[in-house]
Amino acid sequence: MALDRFDVCIAGAGVIGLAVALQLSNSRRFRNKAIVVVEREAGFGQHISSRNSEVIHAGIYYAADSLKARLCVRGKRLLYEHCQRHGVGCRQLGKLIVAEKSAMDELEALLLRALGNGVDDLQWLDRRQLQQREAAVEASYALLSPSTGIIDSHAYMQSLLYLAQNNGVEFAPYTEIEAVTRASQGFIVDTRIKDANNSEAYQFGCESFVNCAGLDAGSLAAKIEGGKPQGIPKIHLCKGDYFSYSAASPFECLVYPMPEKNAQGLGIHSTLDMAGQLRFGPDSEYVGERNYDVNPLKRESFAAAIATYFPAISAEKLHPAYSGIRPKLAASGEPAADFIIKNYEEEGAPGLLQLFGIESPGLTASLAIADEVVQLLS
Ligand SMILES: Cc1cc2nc3c(=O)[nH]c(=O)nc-3n(C[C@H](O)[C@H](O)[C@H](O)COP(=O)(O)OP(=O)(O)OC[C@H]3O[C@@H](n4cnc5c(N)ncnc54)[C@H](O)[C@@H]3O)c2cc1C
Structure with missing residues (x-):
């Protein structure tokens, strides 16, 4: 019996797989092609994409000319447009990155880095200006990023799936990809x-195969014949815990300390969700296995970190909330790594495209990442 055949198989229905499905099905080349999104869970977005800060990042922190910088800045614009056009909840609240006098040079360096990345709307605030904006925040200086915001990530993913399905994309939940074999034309997917x-x-069967398996992108790559096992990067799990705050938010906007010196995370910051609930996190800790429990004993260390910019914090108002795991390409102590979005044509596997290390700002950059995939497949 002849096998079912698709033009493109997308592995994983996180925000990246769903964005790829929508942008492919909107593109001139793939508009009328058969596209399937294969997901082993019962629904979309049950892993990294539902365990993050839901922040629309401006594009400040990332190395010059990196994919992270370029795709975050472009993705932010595309994301705000998408939210507006399709009624997805988002709020451009703005964000403060705060620093003491001793870190003024680093704050200036961040300002320059952001400018280099095309983020040209940052404002420098002194203590008085900061106090006028956010009376509860204590710091000598701050950078205000007006284009940072928050998004209802579930509604966003729902909109991506709905629009992709309207374009004819098929969604296959409860379906785990176990092996991918090269065929005379494309791939056979088991x-x-x-x-x-x-x-x-x-x-x-499928002509093209796109690996958007997030934390499992490496293990799935190892199951692809012709996926160049020696070229599969190691994915290091880096956990981030969140604590919610059981009181009204004293902040109007998002408040971040200076990023962690080890480049693992952005520092324990405050974010608000669309319902106005304040939470703090994530911290960053390399782990050996996936475990989403939040250790309540971290309450005191969270309170101490938050007190550096919000002295009125009371630890008893912090409650373990949830956690997420970053798929990092850099091991502990190594410099931050860029996203990998790779076409394997030169390796003799045309039609194979794999994405590795799609950590933050992957949610913000999702539509721009998807456009990159469309270009690489065209
Ligand atoms: C703590 C934390 C905070 C973050 N904060 C932000 C933020 O504020 N702003 C921002 O822009 N980004 C943020 N990010 C990054 C963002 O969340 C991720 O970049 C994005 O969600 C990655 O999506 P994904 O689709 O690659 O992965 P996932 O959402 O994990 O999707 C991968 C999917 O593949 C499926 N899958 C895996 N293997 C198989 C298989 N063999 N067969 C079938 N299906 C399979 C999985 O079930 C899963 O659904 C944060 C990330 C973390 C961890």
């Missing part, structure tokens, strides 16, 4: 369709 009661094998 999957297992599993729910609580049933488990059955299903095989199909």
